[in-house]
Structures are given as C-alpha cells and as structure tokens.
Amino acid sequence: MKYMMFVCTDSEPETALQAPDIEEWVAGNDAAGRRVLGSQLAEPSAATTVRVRGGELLLTDGPFAETKEVIVGFDILECADLDEAIEVARAHPMSWAGRVELRPFVD
Amino acid sequence: MSTEARAVAAASRDAYARIVATLIRLTGDWSLAEDCAQDAIESALRRWPRDGVPANPGGWLMTAARNRAVDQLRRAATAGRKLRDLALLREAEPAPEGDDRLRLIFTCCHPALAPESRVALTLRTVAGVPTADVARLFLVSESAMTRRLTRAKSKIAQSRIPYRAPSGPALAERLPGVLAVLYLLFTHGYDAGGELDAADEAIHLARLLAELMPAEPEVSALLALCLLQHSRRAARRDAAGELVTLDRQDRSRWDHAAIAEAVGLLAGRPVTGAYAIQAHIAACHATAPDFASTDWSTLAGWYDQLARIHPSPVVAVNRAVAHGYAYGPAAGLDLLAGAGDAVAGYAPAVAARAQLAARAGDPVTAAALFRRAAGIAASEGERRALMRRAAETEAGVAASGARRAGAQIGGAASGPDRVETEAGVAASGPRRAGAEAVG
Numbered sequence: 001m002k003y004m005m006f007v008c009t010d011s012e013p014e015t016a017l018q019a020p021d022i023e024e025w026v027a028g029n030d031a032a033g034r035r036v037l038g039s040q041l042a043e044p045s046a047a048t049t050v051r052v053r054g055g056e057l058l059l060t061d062g063p064f065a066e067t068k069e070v071i072v073g074f075d076i077l078e079c080a081d082l083d084e085a086i087e088v089a090r091a092h093p094m095s096w097a098g099r100v101e102l103r104p105f106v107d
Numbered sequence: 108m109s110t111e112a113r114a115v116a117a118a119s120r121d122a123y124a125r126i127v128a129t130l131i132r133l134t135g136d137w138s139l140a141e142d143c144a145q146d147a148i149e150s151a152l153r154r155w156p157r158d159g160v161p162a163n164p165g166g167w168l169m170t171a172a173r174n175r176a177v178d179q180l181r182r183a184a185t186a187g188r189k190l191r192d193l194a195l196l197r198e199a200e201p202a203p204e205g206d207d208r209l210r211l212i213f214t215c216c217h218p219a220l221a222p223e224s225r226v227a228l229t230l231r232t233v234a235g236v237p238t239a240d241v242a243r244l245f246l247v248s249e250s251a252m253t254r255r256l257t258r259a260k261s262k263i264a265q266s267r268i269p270y271r272a273p274s275g276p277a278l279a280e281r282l283p284g285v286l287a288v289l290y291l292l293f294t295h296g297y298d299a300g301g302e303l304d305a306a307d308e309a310i311h312l313a314r315l316l317a318e319l320m321p322a323e324p325e326v327s328a329l330l331a332l333c334l335l336q337h338s339r340r341a342a343r344r345d346a347a348g349e350l351v352t353l354d355r356q357d358r359s360r361w362d363h364a365a366i367a368e369a370v371g372l373l374a375g376r377p378v379t380g381a382y383a384i385q386a387h388i389a390a391c392h393a394t395a396p397d398f399a400s401t402d403w404s405t406l407a408g409w410y411d412q413l414a415r416i417h418p419s420p421v422v423a424v425n426r427a428v429a430h431g432y433a434y435g436p437a438a439g440l441d442l443l444a445g446a447g448d449a450v451a452g453y454a455p456a457v458a459a460r461a462q463l464a465a466r467a468g469d470p471v472t473a474a475a476l477f478r479r480a481a482g483i484a485a486s487e488g489e490r491r492a493l494m495r496r497a498a499e500t501e502a503g504v505a506a507s508g509a510r511r512a513g514a515q516i517g518g519a520a521s522g523p524d525r526v527e528t529e530a531g532v533a534a535s536g537p538r539r540a541g542a543e544a545v546g
Contacts, residue, residue, distance in 0.1 A: 081267045
C-alpha cells in the first residue's frame, strides 16, 4: 500500500525542541524499504500552477492558492496499513514542527 | 411479540457483532458482512416460528450468515476475483488470534475516523443498530447517516485502516479513544427520547469490552460508571418530566442490582484513571442509604484526585460542593474562589456559590447569586429553576433548613444529558465539558 506523505508547514515554521532528526528518519525508512521516494521542495514562489480551461493553457506564477500553510516536501511510503504509515509520519520532524498529511494511493 | 421473535431478537443481539466481525475478518468486505448478518436474522424470523427455536440460536445465525456469504461470493467468483474469500469462508472456522469483535470495536473507533463517525459506525456495526435508528439518535436524516457510514467504511478500505486490536504501547494510546466513544454514546442516551436507548447500547458495548479485556481496570471502571449512573434512571424525573435532583430522588427506585454489579466491578481493582475515580464517586452516592448519610469526606478526596488528573470547570464546581458538605460551606467557597477564571461566567459555579452562601446563613447574597446564575444559564428550564430557587431563598425557605435547601439547588440541573452531581448542578458528559460526568 503506497501513501503520499505531504510535508506541510506554516510560512513561519514552529520550532519543536524534541523533534526527531530528519537524517535518521530518512536513513531508517530507506533502509527498511518504507520510503519509496521523497524530496524537499523549493519555495512556493518557485511554483507554477497549470490549468487548462476551454482548451487553453493557463499558467499561474506561484502555488495554486494563497495559503499560509504550504507543502514543503513529500515522501512516498510503502506501508502495510495506515497504522504503519502513521508510525512513520510521527517519527518525521515536520509532524512536530508543522504537519504531515497521509493520502493513500488509489491503486 | 411472539416467543420466536423474542428469541431472534435476543440471539441477534448476542451474535450480531460476532457474525459481522468474523465475516469482515474472512472477506474484508464490510457491506457483505453486514448484509449477510441481516439476511440471517431475517431468515430466522421466517423459519424459527415454523421449525422451532434451534438449540444454539447464535450458532444457527452464524451458520446462516456464512452460507449466505458463500452464496454471494460464489456468484461473484464467476468473475474470478473472489475465489480467495470463498476458500476462506468454506474452510473450517480458523482459530482467530484475539477476538474478532475486539478488532471490530477498535477499527470502528480508529482515531483516523471523524469522531461522530466512530460513534455511529460502532453503533451500526458492533451493536447492530439499524441505520434509521442511528440517524434518529444523531438527529440527521437516514440518507445523511447512510452517507456518513459509507464514507467511514470507504475511508477504512481506502486508507487501509487495519482490522485489528492494537497491542503493547499502541493499546494504551488507542484504548482511551474507544472508551471515550462508549462514554459519549452513554451520555448521548440522556438526549435520546426514541425507541433506541443509547445508554443501554453503551452499557451493552461496555460489557462486551469488559468481557474481552478483563485485565484493563479502566474498561471495567467505565462499565461500572455507566451502570451506576443508569441505575437512577427511574428516579431521575418526576411525573411531569422535570429533573429530580440527587438529594430528592426516591432511592428505593434505583436499580440496586446494577449498583451491586458496579460495586463488585470496582472492588479490589486499582484506580488507574478518570473513569475509575468517577465510578467511585458515583458508587459513593449509590451506596449511601440517604443523601444526609453520604460520605462527603471520601467524596471530597475522590474529587481532589480527579481535579489533579482531569481538571475542568465541572470537576472544580463539584469538588467545591463536596468539600462544602464535608468541611462546611466556607471550605467550599474558598475552593470556588480559588478556581477563579476557570469557572467565572459558568452558571453552575455561580449556582454552587449561591447554595454555599445559603448554607452559610446568608440568604440575601444567595438569592442575588441565584439570580445571577439564572441570567447566564444555558437553558430555559435551568433559568426557571434558578429563578425559583432565588424566590424560595428570599422567602426564607432556605433559612428554615439550611442543609436541605442547599441541596435543592439541584433544581438548577436540567437538560437531558446532565448527570446529577453533588449540587445537582450541570455536570455533563464529555460532549460539554471534557470526560467527566459525575454523581
């Protein structure tokens, strides 16, 4: 079962003193084969939003909405079930300092 | 209702969760499991009057439901996809690791589901309550409830919420959520006026959980708490439907068998959490021969503990009232003053101050406070009761019997989900004020 894990934060991230270490999180889940792929993303200002309306391509500079919280990274997880994915997410520092959304793949 | 119909009702109540839970484990298909359980009950209603009630009604229902599932899957299997499920269903009953019903309860109460969905799904799937009745309980249309249940089941499937009861540290994390669902359902019972008694269902589920998890003290404590509160149901309202407060209830109308069962559940078990403390508080009231003989100093001690682990305005007010009875009105007033902002603007706190002032021999202050409490009361019934208390206090009723009059403030308690407390003031269930409901 694949889960997309969106790593989100406020534009001014909270500081979380006891948050786990990101390097350890990546290394541990890579070694366990639970992290299929993942990356930090560039600033929202570097985003381009793509829409096609009435056959016409519309490009917008920036993310799709003006939101205070932005997606700053993602990871694709391979987990047996939601409980395992939650355990992986709770060990990610950004679930301490921001928030993390788990979305199952439809496949 | 015929003997056979009663037998069907009793057997399906006992067996429904086991059937659904087993079929979900074997097929992973929630709708199939529920449909087949329902079909088995319907077929019992047709056949038992003709063939007689079988020796093992629950086993009969389970077999009928499994056969029904095999039929349905056989049809689906022509497409080839359901062969695995069919094979599972046909083989002899595999020994389940842990109990299927426990998995079902924990899955329905998974924290990734919306809280209101957890309660509804538990009622529908574990207790087998028809969707129409669940909808009535939540005051939504049947179609809205069907959508909510469908959404919850599809979230379970799509997100792959595991079908299991957690173990180890995860159990400690998840169990409070399960208990909260059951207690929420119980307090909901105070609102329900329909055919479905949510409080009875909650007790049924708590009993099931206590059977399945005999080693968890908070589980049996929750069952005890529900039994104790529910033991007063016959005495809680007068003929006109008005709430009768604890001090004025006819104790001979309490359900003393339920009280004895609850006291037995609490005996010799460690007090490990808020449900156990609340159950001991309720037991203290339930076992007092009359209001005057209530062991107020023991109660005050339990409230001290509850306030430490589970502080809330409701607990603060009840604690102050208990101390007021145990150690005199001044002690209660001191505690209320100490609670400060936490209870400011909270009608039951003001009413409790009024009651303590009346008992301290200051009817003028008491009457003014009753009026102030009435001004901020949450409901019209409560407001009326408080105005009445103000008038009685002014008329000197309070002065003629200070202790008793003090207790009468309980008249302020109204609203169907409120549980009587020391003062009868508005202790509520978890929906209103956290997880405490006392008395």
